[in-house]
Structure formats: C-alpha cells, structure tokens
Amino acid sequence: MRSSNNLRKIIYLLLIIAIFGAMLPYGDYLNRLKKDKDLGEAAIGQIDTGSFMLKLLLLGGARGVVANSLWTRAEEMKREQDWDSMATTVDLITKLQPHFLSVWTFQGWNLAYNVSVEWDAPEDKYQWIKKGTQFLQEGVKKNKKSPDLIWDTAWTYYHKFGFADEAIILRRLFRDDPDEDFTSYVDPDTGLTVVGHDNFQLGYGWFTRSVKLVDDGAERVQTGVEANLDYVDPSPQRKGRPGDLAFRSMPAHAQSRYAMGLEKMSMVGIEATFGEVAKEQWFRALREWTKFGDYEYEAFNDPLKQKVRLDDVTNPERFHKLHETQQHWANRWADQMNYRYWKDRCAAEMTSEGVEARQLFYEGTQAYKSSDFETAVEKFRKGLDIWKVLLDKHKDYRNDEFNKKDTGLIVKRYVRASRQLGEDVKDFPFQDLLRGAEADSTVDPFDASEMLGPGSGGAVGAQRPAPAPALPSDPQPTARPGAK
Numbered sequence: 001m002r003s004s005n006n007l008r009k010i011i012y013l014l015l016i017i018a019i020f021g022a023m024l025p026y027g028d029y030l031n032r033l034k035k036d037k038d039l040g041e042a043a044i045g046q047i048d049t050g051s052f053m054l055k056l057l058l059l060g061g062a063r064g065v066v067a068n069s070l071w072t073r074a075e076e077m078k079r080e081q082d083w084d085s086m087a088t089t090v091d092l093i094t095k096l097q098p099h100f101l102s103v104w105t106f107q108g109w110n111l112a113y114n115v116s117v118e119w120d121a122p123e124d125k126y127q128w129i130k131k132g133t134q135f136l137q138e139g140v141k142k143n144k145k146s147p148d149l150i151w152d153t154a155w156t157y158y159h160k161f162g163f164a165d166e167a168i169i170l171r172r173l174f175r176d177d178p179d180e181d182f183t184s185y186v187d188p189d190t191g192l193t194v195v196g197h198d199n200f201q202l203g204y205g206w207f208t209r210s211v212k213l214v215d216d217g218a219e220r221v222q223t224g225v226e227a228n229l230d231y232v233d234p235s236p237q238r239k240g241r242p243g244d245l246a247f248r249s250m251p252a253h254a255q256s257r258y259a260m261g262l263e264k265m266s267m268v269g270i271e272a273t274f275g276e277v278a279k280e281q282w283f284r285a286l287r288e289w290t291k292f293g294d295y296e297y298e299a300f301n302d303p304l305k306q307k308v309r310l311d312d313v314t315n316p317e318r319f320h321k322l323h324e325t326q327q328h329w330a331n332r333w334a335d336q337m338n339y340r341y342w343k344d345r346c347a348a349e350m351t352s353e354g355v356e357a358r359q360l361f362y363e364g365t366q367a368y369k370s371s372d373f374e375t376a377v378e379k380f381r382k383g384l385d386i387w388k389v390l391l392d393k394h395k396d397y398r399n400d401e402f403n404k405k406d407t408g409l410i411v412k413r414y415v416r417a418s419r420q421l422g423e424d425v426k427d428f429p430f431q432d433l434l435r436g437a438e439a440d441s442t443v444d445p446f447d448a449s450e451m452l453g454p455g456s457g458g459a460v461g462a463q464r465p466a467p468a469p470a471l472p473s474d475p476q477p478t479a480r481p482g483a484k
Helices: 002-036 053-057 063-079 085-097 101-118 121-141 147-164 167-176 198-215 245-264 277-296 309-312 324-334 339-349 352-369 372-390 401-422 431-438
Strands: 183-186 193-195
Touching: 002 339, 063 085, 063 101, 085 101, 101 121, 101 147, 121 147, 121 167, 121 198, 147 167, 147 198, 167 198, 183 198, 193 309, 245 277, 245 339, 245 401, 277 309, 277 339, 309 324, 324 339, 339 352, 339 401, 352 372, 352 401, 372 401, 401 431
Parallel strands: none
Antiparallel strands: 183 193
C-alpha cells in the first residue's frame, strides 16, 4: 500500500513538472505578445491606497470589484462637486485598469467636458480641460499602440479648446501657457518635437500621429463581431479604422482651422497674421486634404472590391474613366465630407490674391468698427474686386454656402459703410449675396473682434463674451448732413 502511494506521488510530481515545463514556452510567448501589444500591467506597488486589505484583494483577484466600486464613487463625487477627490479616485481606477481604454476615454471626456462646464471663469474651465487632456495623454503613455486614445487626445485639443463658447479666451490661455510639455507636439514633416502656441496645431500633430499608427498596422482594442465591420459610410464614424472617412479627415480639418484662425482675431488680443505665414499654412492644409482624398477606400458592397479615391471627383478626366460603382461612392463620400469645398478653398486661400483679399477684409472690418468708413470702403472694395477674380477660378468654393455667408458679410459692411459716406453703390461684386447677408444678424463666435467689439485686446478674462443674439453684428447707419 505504501509503495503504491509513493508511486502515485511520483507520477503526480512528474505530471506537475511536465505541465510546468510545457507552460514555460507558452509563458514566454505570452510575454512577447504582451510586449508587442503594449499590455503590461501597472505595478501593484504604484497603487497608494493606504489600505492593506485593498492590496490583498487586488492580489487575490478582486481588482474588477474594486474598480467598479471606485467608478461608482467617482460618479458620486462628481454629483457632489468634490473635484479633487474625484480626480484622485479616477487616478486610482487607471492604476487598477491601465489597459481598459474606456477608463481613459470616459474619464478624460468627463474632466474636459462635464467638469469644466461647472465653472464660470474661463481660467477655471481651462484648467479642467487641460486636466482632461493630460489624463488622456497619460493613457497614451500606458497604451502607446492605441490609435483611439491618441485620437481622443487630439480631439480634445482640437474641439474643446477651439469650439467652446469661450474659445477666443481659451485659445489665448493656451497660447500663453508656459507648460511646454502640454503645448508640445511632434511635427509630421520633420519628426521633431516642437512647442506650439495654437491648440489646432496640437490637434493636427496628434491626429496625424493617430492616422500614421493605423497605417503602420495598429488596430483598435475590440471584441466581438464589431471588430470585423468596416464603418466607412454610416454615422457616427468609428475612429481608429483604416477605412474611416471622419477619422482620416481630421488632420486636414485641424490644419485648415489653424490657417483660418491666423487670418482673424481668433484669440483675445492677438492680431491676425497674413503674408507668407498664412500662405504656407493654407498650402499645408491643401496638402492634407489631397492626402486624404488620395487614400484608396474599398467600394461599399462591391463584389469586385474596387478602390475608390475621393480626389477623383475633382479631376473630370480621371473620374469619367471610373466604373459606375466607383463613381457612385466617390461622389457620395466626397459630398459627405464636403471634400470639393475644402480642397478648393485651400487652393484659393493659399494664393497671394487670397491672402491679400483676406488682409483687406480684415483691415476694412477694423476700420468699419472704428467708424473710419472712408478707409473701410476703400479696403472692402479693393478686397472684393480681388476676391471676385479669384473665386471665378474656384467655383466649388464660390458656390458653397459657407463662403456665401462669409463673403456676404463683407458685402453688407461695404454697402453700409458706403451709405455712411452718402454713396449709393449699385455696381459691385457679389451683389447677389447682399439680401441674404442683410437678413443674417449672427456673429462669428470664434472672432474676438466680433464677440467683444473694438478694443478687445485687453487682458485675458477681463471681458466675457456675451451671447451672440445680444450683440449687434454691425453699427447701424446714422443720418449725416447731405446723406441721400
């Protein structure tokens, strides 16, 4: 009996040794896979919980239970507006689940969008938007191969700083932020890390990084059948997929917004920039749109698997050689992304004539708002004459509703300034846009001179933009001696 028991023990021991031996190469394989996929866990020792029992639970496999409890607690703290405690709790969640991307995405959005709006002063909003963006950046450090988190970081730079109600102030605060780690980005052209003074610059750098990562073979962390679907046409788009239109268009959008912001007072107290600087940035925007348009997508539901390029719609000779299916999807997706408008706009704006006209419109508007109507009329008319010749060569840009609204505003101010001088102008470019412009009283919320009026170059935070409907968009004509 004893010998039988000893034999059984020896057999069990040999089986254990065999199992462990077989697991060693598999463990090495898992370690290599974990390294390749950037899935290493944060060290337990980094979690400063102050609780021996919590650490014991984590080692015992109750990490998910603890994380769920902390998620609930973080939401309670948000409702109680206990922001500092909430930030600490969120930080602990990320240490428990460093590779659960939803933690970073949700809480980054929470800080930048939900918490920031609880504050009235733009300076306080800025700090919470910054915290949300930095939170996402920390997620990128722990998930270097996730295009999702890189894209989300880019979006927060681009959208929350650039399109918030207080964008003209937030963008100025960003420009003056001495934190170079926060305002640095990798220039796609040189590969060098540079300090940017514009949130759209940062958005461009991060969006480009995300797209490049996908092109280099990175994939989103997905489960189930969703990972095998290509959402190239439906909305909302799924970011991080090689065939996503919206995902791939964002570097071009960010660069275009940067160029647009240069040519107006898009930050409180910062005058517009023209000349070669503006031309260069519009050239870069055109390059990005062309790059986006040259990408080959697969025709949707096409058994032939034909390739589609949006840029073909801007080349009639090339377009007519395409198969009917390719023409359909090229047209549909180009319309969906307003591709013709953006490409043609960049091509027009990057010219010497485009930049000169923009400068004349800017100087004319400054004179108009300062009641120097003689200078305003001179600048507006010269600019409109140049603009007319230029847009005759760029029909897609000329006929777009965005441009009609923008150009119509200049026409309206030109006519009103002329009337202030007692002139009844009848022959001028873009007369067809006047009626619509006269009926439009909205202002550009991303232009400090529009939102705050003349003399808007004061200290950041000294003035607050009022809601647009409460502000007259233009000075009303007053009677002058001899006026008709």
